[in-house]
Amino acid sequence: MMCEALWSERERVLPGKDDISRAAESLEGSDPQEILSWAIDVYGDDLTLSVSFGNPEGMVLLDMLSRITDRAQVFTIDTGFLFDETVGFREETMDCYRMPIEVVGTSLSIEEQVEQYGPGMRTCSPDTCCQVRKVEPQKRFLEDYEAWMTGIRRGQTADRADTPVAGWDEFFGVAKVSPLVSWTSEQVEEYAREYSVPMNPLLKMGYRSIGCAPQTRPVQEGEDARAGRWADSGKTECGIHIANGKVGRA
Numbered sequence: 694m695m696c697e698a699l700w701s702e703r704e705r706v707l708p709g710k711d712d713i714s715r716a717a718e719s720l721e722g723s724d725p726q727e728i729l730s731w732a733i734d735v736y737g738d739d740l741t742l743s744v745s746f747g748n749p750e751g752m753v754l755l756d757m758l759s760r761i762t763d764r765a766q767v768f769t770i771d772t773g774f775l776f777d778e779t780v781g782f783r784e785e786t787m788d789c790y791r792m793p794i795e796v797v798g799t800s801l802s803i804e805e806q807v808e809q810y811g812p813g814m815r816t817c818s819p820d821t822c823c824q825v826r827k828v829e830p831q832k833r834f835l836e837d838y839e840a841w842m843t844g845i846r847r848g849q850t851a852d853r854a855d856t857p858v859a860g861w862d863e864f865f866g867v868a869k870v871s872p873l874v875s876w877t878s879e880q881v882e883e884y885a886r887e888y889s890v891p892m893n894p895l896l897k898m899g900y901r902s903i904g905c906a907p908q909t910r911p912v913q914e915g916e917d918a919r920a921g922r923w924a925d926s927g928k929t930e931c932g933i934h935i936a937n938g939k940v941g942r943a
């Protein structure tokens with residue numbers, strides 16, 4: 694059902710930081726769809742959804758959103774280091790969902806990056822590379838919005854365990870809404886099965902969390918889903934998400 698009424702042209706009074714915290718408390722325990730509807734009602738055209746096209750959570754959120762409205766702006770970060778499978782899947786999927794999507798990235802080519810920051814920046818060189826290819830482009834993109842939504846869950850990592858349903862994202866200067874925050878991976882999988890949500894083909898090849906090709910490997914049975922990300926370094930976050938519910942980039 695499309696709820697265009699939620700997208701009315703009325704003048705919006707955007708909530709302040711305290712209002713967002715209060716709303717998050719009252720939305721705690723709500724279904725993701727209720728949280729999505731709240732965010733659409735409050736932010737309308739000033740809301741955007743981040744989808745990586747790598748992980749099940751983003752796809753489930755995209756599917757849920759598409760059942761509420763077809764007007765929501767979707768964005769995705771393309772670092773230039775993505776798997777070909779992810780890029781192909783992204784193109785096919787957005788043809789299915791027919792929602793506006795903006796592919797966001799840096800104008801710096803990999804060659805220019807190497808020239809500017811050194812030869813280590815040709816493959817995966819956390820954290821400067823993430824800063825240049827993910828964080829800064831997202832920051833520029835979000836300047837035109839008041840809120841962004843993401844598929845992160847508390848159960849994914851210890852750093853994400855305190856993530857609120859909604860909160861003020863100091864770094865990006867917008868509200869951040871996480872409708873799936875209290876869901877388990879099983880609930881995500883169940884929804885995906887029930888609604889036949891398309892998934893990145895790499896998920897059937899042992900990958901369980903998919904980012905840039907140079908820093909993503911398949912995981913073994915019993916390994917954490919994110920164990921294949923930056924596996925040989927201590928890095929666990931690219932810097933897009935806050936750590937420990939606090940504003941602090943990895």
Ligand code: SF4
Nearest residue numbers: 817818819822823905
């Ligand atoms: S994950 Fe690796 S390749 Fe991708 S942007 Fe970050 S440092 Fe660069």
